[in-house]
Amino acid sequence: MSVINKAKEKSNYKARIKRSLRRFYAQRWLQLFAILGFVYILIFNYLPMLGIQIAFKSYKPSMGFKGMFTAPLARNYGFYHFISFFKDPNFSIVMRNTVGLSLMKLFFSFPVPILFALALNEMRHIKIKRIVQTVSYLPHFISWVIVYGILFSFLNTSNGVINSLLQSLGKEKMEFLTGKEYYYTIAVISDIWKEMGWWSIIFLAAISGIDQTQYEAAKVDGASRFRCIWSITLPNIKSTIMIVLILAIGSLIRGGMGGSNFDQSYLLGNSLNYERSVTLPYYVYEMGLAQQRFSYATAIGLFQSVISLLLVLISNYVSDKLTGSSLF
């Protein structure tokens, strides 16, 4: 009997394989798209993870590709670079700026696209609505280098627009680009200006999916516009808001939704506002890559990634418990 059962099992198994293959063949073109995407992620996202091991080694560029595997283990059982980073004189200001600036961007930048989407949704004139929407997300396509050029022409002390205006009004010039007291403000405002329109698209898309009969019913009951927004629009896009929030928290170290911490530190940062402008992504570049300390840069980058992962997991869990919405 057992022999017959085994034979039956084997033939069932073969039949299942055949069926799967037939199904696969029937969807071959779709599967090809999926496979291409999978291969892309495998090559550019997973394979490079092999390089993480150099965070625990004393790797030098002259060791080449093989050096990833053959480089000796770093001191302190491989944790030398992590310990060096924690002992670095700039560690506290790097972490303070990264967390502080990112939280400010989250606090100020996150609600703005939502409010903007709500306001756009209330516009009745379709043509103007479209123009405003298009103009609002154009800055997203401008690189931070161009944005810096714009900021420089407005804010520099020699012949900047703002300072020229101040001078003509008899006021003292202000060192916007070098004064450390201005950095956070300029970083947050420029981030909002650049990304607000782009992120509002997601919320507009969510709003457009709301059942219009709810609004009609609310109007019949005498609800005002603000009442409709509060009671219908916001609850219906709550899950979208939570998912975007989880993603933003996951990118907190990089600078939240815009992920602009590195670009702003690199372009707007200088020796005078360094105390406020240096952030973790920039520090990876400055003290790691620019000094050819690949192992050190990888260690800081790994530290950054671990923190981001923890933030995603925690925010996903909290969101799931509080609102029932989660990424996974």
Added chain:
Amino acid sequence: MKKFTTLLMALIICLFAFSNALTQTTWDSDNLAWKQNKDPITFSLYHNMTWAPMDVWGKDHVSQRVTEDTGISFDVEIQSNAQQLATYVAGGQLPEAVFVFGGANKDLLENYDICYAWDELIDQYAPEMWDLIDKSDIQLATKSDGHFYTLYTHVRNQEYWDDPGQGVSYGENVLSFRQDVLEELGNPEINTVDDLYNVLKAAKELHPEMVIYVQPELNGTYLSRCFGVPYSGTQGAATINDNGEAEWVFGQKDVLSPYLEFANKLFREGLLSQESLTYDQEQCKAAVMAGNVFCYAGQAYDVDQWNKALDAVDGNKAYYVALRKILTVDGELLVNDTWGSPGFAGFYITRNCKEPGRLIALMEYMRSPYADKLTQWGVPELDYDMVDGFPVQNEDYSWKERGDNVWYFQASFAVENMKALGTALKDERFAQTAHLVLDYKPYWKYDVNLSLIANAEANTYEGDVFATLDNLRKTRMSSIITAKTEEECKQGIEEFFAALDSAELDVYNKFLNDQYQAIKSRNAE
């Protein structure tokens, strides 16, 4: 018989010496390696002279002439970011030839597994080249493994230094003033830093709308040098303290503090532009070109170049005169510049090169006086003419068309300086460089031992220490200068040096001094 034997011996010796003289290799000898094979060949080349106006070989006069003479062309790639070379090395993707400046880049390439050692290539492909190379250049470039992987450009050896006709680099950092404003102030004497302070203050009272003093981050070291902070071409460089020990240039508190306090005083009184402390050369130039700057720190060469550019502007009144001296502090000349001529750039033949013999032959060509002048001055009678022994450039061709000072793979300092002096001959109004390079020479001391100290290698313990120290220097000094009060400035100084100490400045100083003492003993033998 004895007399006959002696005469015969003397004749043989004379004949031997004569024949040796006949076969002694010179730059014109026919047996030079580069003359033996002029078949066309193209090599890949990477360089980081990002200021070059062209990025292709063969479109300018110089590269066309080099190809005509040697048959060699290059497929050129210019650096797009500072980490590119390290990435190429790590990925095993180096081109066949690399021409770079910068200590970190040189350290990366001077490795037997990555680049061919020139001594081995010369032995194999161009042995006559040994007769043509200055031994001090070889000594300067030889690494601890006994090989040298390049010969550096723009080396200034003792012979150069002793020549009274040769001056310092035309990149010498100087201080320049608006001549018309100085005249309004009565052309005051500026001999001390206090005189400087008084002149800046008077200029501010006269012209409150002007930017009084611009001190850029790059090339803005004039003031610090007045206080004895040594100029250093590489920020890891060493100076010698009173005990004869080598130590890091920026680790000397008793030297750096007076400078920082004085600069802070200038800042607090509105005389030093805060924004200018972050300027690079282009930004400094833009500020000066805007016509509203009274005084700026910059390179000697830029004084003439920027005056020329200002002269071309309609209605411009600005003309800058450079100070032809270093200022004293409390009656004392504190300047402490020591230059050991470590050279500027290096040309490396990587292990990916299939025909290293052709490239080492090219280097032999490049080291010749003819090619030295070609690559730094241009094609004779086309790009320049000789006037009183100096090259005066032909203005009919742009830099992009001439191609000088780009493909200068084995350039010498003396030839470079002659060009600056030649430029000065065209118009006396733009000839300050010619005087400045000689005026500032007496302030420099020459110490070859100091120049032979190697930088701390990246990814070593000392390298990590230096990275932290240099970061502190870059980020804290500007903040100290821009402190709002004198007390804040002094506190910043204390904190800065405390931070240097806790970042193991003593480890880095020991690293520098150990090398210095070893080099001193070796050279004394």
